Amino acid sequence: MLTELSIRDFAIIDHISITFKEGLTVLTGETGAGKSIIIDAIQLLSGGRGSVEFVRHGAKKAEIEGLFTVEADHPIHSKTEQFGVDISEDGMVVLNRAITHQGKSICRVNGKLVTLGILKEFGRALIDIHSQHETQSLMDPERHIELLDLFASSEMKSSMQEYRRVYEKYRTLVNRYKELSENEQEMAQRLDLLEFQLHELQEAELQPKEDEELSEERTKLNNYEKIYQGIHDAYYSLYGEQKGLDWLSHAMTSLESTGDFDDSLAKMSEELSNSYYLIEELTFQLSSQMENLEFDPERLNQIESRLNELNRLKKKYGADVEEMLEYASRIEEEIDEIKNKDSRLANMESQIDELGQDAVLEAKDLHDIRKHVSELLAGYIHDELKDLYLEKAAFDVDISIKEGKQSDPVLDGKPVRLQSNGFDHVKFLITTNPGEPLREIHKVASGGEMSRIMLALKRIFSRHQGVTSVIFDEVDTGVSGRVAQAIAEKIYGISEGSQVLCISHLPQVAAMADTHVRIEKRVDNDRTYTGVSELSHQEKADELSRMITGAELTETTLEHARELLEMAHKHKLNK
Template sequence: MLTELSIRDFAIIDRISITFKEGLTVLTGETGAGKSIIIDAIQLLAGGRGSVEFVRHGTKKAEIEGLFTIDPDHPIYKTGAEFGVDIDEDGMVVLQRTITHQGKSICRVNGKLVTLGIMKEFGRTLIDIHSQHETQSLMDPERHIELLDVFSSSDLKPSLEEYRRVYDKYRSLVKRYKELSENEQEMAQRLDLLEFQLRELQEAELQPLEDEQLEEERSKLMNYEKIYQGIHDAYYSLYGEQRGLDWLSHAMTSLESTADVDEQLAKLSEELSNSYYLIEEMTFQLSNQMAELEFDPERLNSIESRLDELNRLKKKYGAKVDDMLQYASKIEEEIDEIRNKDSHLNKMENEIHELAQDAVLEAKTMHDIRTHTAATLSDYIHEELRGLYLEKASFAVDIQMKEGRSSDPALDGKPVQLLPNGFDIVKFLITTNPGEPLKELHKVASGGEMSRIMLALKRIFSRHQGVTSVIFDEVDTGVSGRVAQAIAEKIHGISEGSQVLCISHLPQVAAMADTHVRIEKRVDNERTQTAAAELNDEEKADEISRMITGAELTETTVEHAKELLVMAGKHKNK
């Protein structure tokens, strides 16, 4: 959930900090007080498009910061791993967005600078914003298949994962097949280039780890004097009369004479003897190394020349010799593939056919699961629509197989086009008037009906999408009476599974709030500012009363407001 929101120098907001709680938070206030500006700020945290118009007049930058708390199994952990953003086990994510007066946008996730596109990936797992003008994925036919799959995730997930694995291999092989078969001239040029590269690498007679071994040997030769002097000094400090080993031998003999009278000294004597023989062995090794050391300027020149050649090849074929050897092996396979193109094409045709048939079978399994799930989803949606007084509305999920070309794989003799999610085209259809045909969502319904349809869909999908915070910006526009009460109950129902922030002008929605925040516009020092205050029970009743009358408080409207609060409390308790 969104726990803390801090906004500075954004539009008419000077500085504001709002603490949000679980459940349903309703934001109310006069038109123009800045309610939607707060939602705009949250939308920027979710990766929305910024503008210099958001920067408060006379300031250099607008700053927005949001603190989110998340569950251990939230999908944002996967997003963080994908983009290299650390998310601690304490379950806290901080999104930051800065827009300068010059139009520069700076995005951070947990303190790490990210692109706007990456911030949008994080935002989509945390925030879902719905307004009277923008209903995002629910109204977008391109996203309906994703929503249906989210609804049936537990049944569909294994088949979808297997399908995508096969589909990716299939698409990759089809692409390679086209490259091999379509352009003879390009293939001939490619073959010449690869043969030249392979010849150059083979003539270099590369050896595994050769560069590392040569660099180590060069370092020794270049530091010959330093190495020799170090070994020499160490050796003659240990070996010889009145040197280290001589004194250690004297100490060892002295302790041995006490070993039979003191058990503790006996142990020390044994440890000293072991140390003496170890150091003596080191002395022999130092002597051997000193004897073997030899400075060979010709060998150094040879190493320098070889490393120069390797560095020249590294610029073209890899950062290390092992990388170049791997590249040589790779292009050798590609050369063989091009030279024996016809046999490879035949082999690839068989592989493509097998992969295509495997993909079709998985896609058919997904099609069957989706068809079954669509019926269940329709039943759920109809139930929600009845609760919103759209009893005569009819909802359906239309699932059609994407027709393919003759060269595409076939199912039951009919070619189908394989897509990233199978071969299904999914559309949500609805009609609100009996006798009228089903049509796509965005082509049907008035503003008030659309708000209710969207809420019905959101009520279902919010349970499955895993979004941390759902935000409604005046989605209740154009409704009143019993429909307004139904909408209020549906919005609160969504808050049972996700935190909900809602801007509303409906007293029924405000009465249903678990937390009620009033947004006010003030003028201080001839500058307009926005402030936010959480209301207590008495202040809630007064605010709802103003929403009812739109004017001064009266005893009647206050009593009505209190009655709405009592009714809302009873509904929550149920």
């Protein structure tokens, strides 16, 4: 849920900080007070298009920051891993967006600078904004297949995974086939390049880890004097009259004579004796090292020359010798593939046909599942519309198969176009008037009907979308009476599964609020300011009374407001 929202120097807002709670929060206030500006700020926070016009006059930048708390199983966790954003153990995500007076946009997620595109990815997973005049995913035909699959997620999960596994293999093979077959001139040039590279790598006679071994040998030769002097000093500190070993031998002999009288001294004598012979062996090794150590300037020149050659090749073929050897192996396979292109293409055609038909069978499973769940969805939507006094409305899900090209895989003798989610094209169709044909949902005309249709769809899909906060910006425009009450109850129903923030002019919706926030505008020293305040129960009644009459409070309107609050309370108790 959206826990805290901070807005600074945004439009007419100088600085406000709003704490949001679970359930349904309704924001009300007079026209122009800044209600929709708050929604604009949240849209920017979720990756919406910014403008220098949003920066408050005289300020250097506008800044919006939102604190969200998410559960351990929320989809946002996959995005934090994908984009390398750290998330705290208590599931807190902070989105931050700043727009400078020069029009520059700065985005952060949990303090990490991100692109606007990445901020939008996080915003989509956390916030779902709906407004009366906005084209939204529920009304976008291109998104209907996603929504249907979301509704059918439990039934489709395993089938979708299997389809995508086969589809990815199919697409990879098709793309490789195109590369091999489409451009003879490019392929010939590619072959020349690869053969040159392979020849250069083979001429180099690379040996595994030779760059590391040569670098180590070069270090030794470059530091010959230091190494020799160190071994020399160590050896002559240990070996010779009155040197380390001589004194250790004297100590060993002295301690041996005490061992008969004290067991602990006998043990110490044995340890000293062992140490003496170890150091004596080390002395022999130092002597051997000193005798074998020699400085060979010619060898150093050879090493430098070879390392220079390896570094030249690394710039072209890999970070180390192992990567260059792997690259040589890969291009050798590609050369063989190009030289034997015709036989390879024939083999790939057979594999493509086989994988294509496998993918079609998997896509057919998805198609059948969608057909089944679409009937369930239509029933649920019809029930929701009936509650919203659109009982004569008819809803259907049209699922058609996308037609493919002649070279595409076939189903029942007809080519089909495979995509990442199968071969289906899904459209939501509706009619609100008996006798009228079903039409695409975004072509339904009436604003009031559109509000109710959108709420019906949202009521169903909010259970599956997993977003943290659902925001409605005056979606109840154009309705009144019993429809207004039905809309209020639907919005409240959505808040039972997701946090809902709602800007409304309907007293029925405001009465249903778990938290009621009033937005007010004031003028101070010729500057406009916006403020927010959470209303008490009595203040709610006063605000509802103003929403009913739009004028002075009267006992009649106050009584009506109290009645609305009581009705809302009873509705919640009966849920």
